[in-house]
Amino acid sequence: MTIFKFALKRSFSNTTNLIFLTLFPIACIFLPNGEDWPFLPYGYQYFGILILFVGIRLATIILEDREKGVVKRLAVAPISHFQYLSQNLLAYSVILILQCILVVFGGVLYGQELYQPGWLLFLFVSFSFASLAIALAWISIYRKKDVSFLVYMSLIFIVIILGGLMIPIEIFPDLLKRIAIIFPTFWLAEGLNWIVFGENILDFLLINGVLWLYTIIFIIIGSTRKIY
Amino acid sequence: MRVLSTIKFTVLRMVRNYIVLLLLLVVPILLITFFSYILSGVTTETGVPLRDENAMQMVLVFQLFGGSIVMYMIYNDLFTENKMRIYSLPFNQTMYAFSIMLCGAVYSILLGVILMVYAQLVLGVVWGNWVWTIYIISLMAILSIIVCLIFTFSVKKYKIAERLSEVYGVGFVLLAGFFFPMPENAFFDFFGTYGNPLTLSIGAVHEMDQSNLGEAWFQANILLGAIIILFMVMLILGRRRMG
Amino acid sequence: MTIASMQGVVKRYSSDIALDYVDLDIQEGEIIGLLGPNGAGKTTLIQTLTGMTPFERGKVELFGQSKNPFSIQNKERMGLVTQEITVFEELTARENLHFFAGVYGLKGEEKKRRVEEALEFVGLGDKGAKMPTKFSGGMKRRLNIACALTHQPRFLIMDEPTVGIDPQSRNYILETVKKLRENGTTILYTTHYMEEVQAIATRVVIMDQGQIIKEGTVEELIKTVQHEEKMKIDVTDADSVPINDLEKIAGVKKVVLSGSQITIISAVGSGNLDRILTLVKEYTGVLGIQADKPNLEDVFLTLTGKQLRDKGEE
Structure with a gap:
């Protein structure tokens, strides 16, 4: 588990990552409630955005290995590409899950109205996996980490808006409403709505199921390319 | 003025930076288009179509990030390994830095104007006062460049300067209350109004649209004052760093 | 005629001495091979000679001028090939040359002609429209050299211009340097490769710990260690x-x-x-x-020692 251990160490190694991984999630706990929308406090509506950014920041470490040629070195070491990738992803998943726990239970302790904290945590964890998988697929098409990060940030911002995470989907025109379902952010927003209003657990499982489906598809895309 | 001969190439280098074009032109075009669809028919309390209001805000928000290209080029040419070659050339390096700033400002303003033209021609957004809006865009572009250069000159690691420039952009959008309402106290009140270039610039355009010339000039002049003061700070820091 | 001269030049970086009373004269038409281990002071010497780094003591004279040696007029007569590849990646090879030619005051048809000549000179005549990002390491190095040639400098400083390239490109560059000398350019050439100095230098200067510890022709230097x-x-x-x-x-x-x-x-x-x-x-x-x-490498190792010099990189 050397790669796992060092992936954890490296994730916390620079200041920007440290802020993304610790301060920002804590800040989410304390953001206020909206008036009519969102139904959950702002920090919980926007935590999904943070998960997307954290996902790409973490996955960029793999890209950094590729950029610097470390992957080549590992290719000749007695370790498979699967081990390298899975241990990295495991480390990033642990970090993301811890973040989700921090935000959800921090909010409970702080006294935020989170309706169903347990299911909320489950939703955030599902979305974290999807975020990580998308980031992995994204970096697989790049060689330069700065370019990859900037382009991802600008595109993801549009996905966030089109998915209804920042603006309620109800006010979208019909066409955009229909298009929205292809974005993972739409399913997160739907999940957040379920946390507040949902009754039928099957709906919630479907939402999470779609997020898991995204995870599987993007993990496959992201892990098949092993550029040296 | 040997520096004049470099301007063409500075412009070429800026235009060929596709990431900047993506961030400062393509993304805002997509956002303005999207918002104009979902906001069509809605008006503000003062009767202005929300779509127009949003387009104006978007154009000004992206000006907060306009300094990034100048920051990158000045760092690349005068602080990295290129420094040795640039300093061996028979021209005034300070003038060269100013020429990059000038090109960057014009480029950033031009991108803002392209967004305005696009919003009007394609989406039907009505701009109250073109000249005034362009003036305010110019102030925002210049301010962003100066702030970015202050970061470049005052911290050792360029990566940190880059992050700070992002904090400047995103921070003032947050403080303006675009994402969620800010707490009500003196600090947030100040940085949500007269202490925030974004709210100042939006305010200046609003006031001019409503023919409140005095208030419009007042808000614009605060921006101008900030530019003058920060320009001097930039000069001092720049001299110390480049000296 | 003396093209460049340093007399008793001292330069410190806080407590470290980078140039320790350096005396050096470069005569017109020479190719000086400047050798020294990492951290010997070669780059500081170049920076001092081009006016990039101020020095504490001593005198630098360029083209006979000691009062204002780093004037614009003197800079116009000099060219610098940097150790790193310092070309603009967003500009084509030809545009890069036009940038530098313009800064050196060339205009119009003359500028165009000189740019094309420089491209031809380094063997990139048909690659002018390409971006340097598409170039191989050797081509980038040659473009890096061409950027310092459009204005036909009288004095050219080349700071390790052949780092990390294949033998063919290196050979081409060395031939280029010889041709430049034939055209009347005086050259200060720093490198780690002894065979390059042996092949092109008319005089060798060996530096260590901020001092010039030996200078002379290759043969003269070899004689000093030949027992x-x-x-x-x-x-x-x-x-x-x-x-x-x-x-x-x-x-x-x-x-x-x-x-x-x-x-x-x-x-x-x-x-x-x-x-x-x-x-x-x-x-x-x-x-x-x-x-x-014995060859130049033996001379170098005898003079500078065989121990590793990692202090500067700690």
Whole structure:
């Protein structure tokens, strides 16, 4: 588990990552409630955005290995590409899950109205996996980490808006409403709505199921390319 | 003025930076288009179509990030390994830095104007006062460049300067209350109004649209004052760093 | 005519001394090979000579001017090829050259002509419209050189211009340097590759710890460290070799027989190669001879020591 251990160490190694991984999630706990929308406090509506950014920041470490040629070195070491990738992803998943726990239970302790904290945590964890998988697929098409990060940030911002995470989907025109379902952010927003209003657990499982489906598809895309 | 001969190439280098074009032109075009669809028919309390209001805000928000290209080029040419070659050339390096700033400002303003033209021609957004809006865009572009250069000159690691420039952009959008309402106290009140270039610039355009010339000039002049003061700070820091 | 001169130049970086009373004269038409281990002060010397770094003591003179040696006029007569590839990646090769030519004051048709000439000169005549990002390492290095040539400098400083490229490109660059000299350019050339200096330099300057510790032509420098000559002779019949007789020849210090090869170490300049060969041939057939003479690398290692110099990179 050397790669796992060092992936954890490296994730916390620079200041920007440290802020993304610790301060920002804590800040989410304390953001206020909206008036009519969102139904959950702002920090919980926007935590999904943070998960997307954290996902790409973490996955960029793999890209950094590729950029610097470390992957080549590992290719000749007695370790498979699967081990390298899975241990990295495991480390990033642990970090993301811890973040989700921090935000959800921090909010409970702080006294935020989170309706169903347990299911909320489950939703955030599902979305974290999807975020990580998308980031992995994204970096697989790049060689330069700065370019990859900037382009991802600008595109993801549009996905966030089109998915209804920042603006309620109800006010979208019909066409955009229909298009929205292809974005993972739409399913997160739907999940957040379920946390507040949902009754039928099957709906919630479907939402999470779609997020898991995204995870599987993007993990496959992201892990098949092993550029040296 | 040997520096004049470099301007063409500075412009070429800026235009060929596709990431900047993506961030400062393509993304805002997509956002303005999207918002104009979902906001069509809605008006503000003062009767202005929300779509127009949003387009104006978007154009000004992206000006907060306009300094990034100048920051990158000045760092690349005068602080990295290129420094040795640039300093061996028979021209005034300070003038060269100013020429990059000038090109960057014009480029950033031009991108803002392209967004305005696009919003009007394609989406039907009505701009109250073109000249005034362009003036305010110019102030925002210049301010962003100066702030970015202050970061470049005052911290050792360029990566940190880059992050700070992002904090400047995103921070003032947050403080303006675009994402969620800010707490009500003196600090947030100040940085949500007269202490925030974004709210100042939006305010200046609003006031001019409503023919409140005095208030419009007042808000614009605060921006101008900030530019003058920060320009001097930039000069001092720049001299110390480049000296 | 003296193109550049440094007299008693001292430069410190806090407590570290980078240039320690350096004296150097560069005459017109010379190719000076500047050698030194990492951290010896070569780059500081170049930065001082181009006016990039202020120095504490001493005098620098360029083109006979000591009052304002780094004037725009003097900079116009100089060119610098940097160690790193300092070209603009967003501009094509031709645009890069136009940028530098413009800064050096060239205009119009003359500028166009000089740019094309510089491209041809470095073998990139047909690659002008391409972006440097598409170039191989050797092509980038050649473009890096061309950027300093459009204004046809009288004095060209080349700071390790061949780092990390293939032998063909290196050879091309060395030929280019020789051609430049033939056209009247004076060159200061720093490198780690001894064979490059041996191939092109008219004078070698060796630096260490901020000081110039030796200078002269390659031959002169070799003579200063040459104490012994080693000769290896392959013979047909090793048993017949007259070892005792060989040892008696004046100047021969040692004779060792190993398999069918005799190794003979003798004092430098003893001139006894002929005597040894004649004697050996009387007793056995000779298959091959190999004479090892000290080279510039031996000079360099003798002068600067063989220990690793990692202090500067800590």
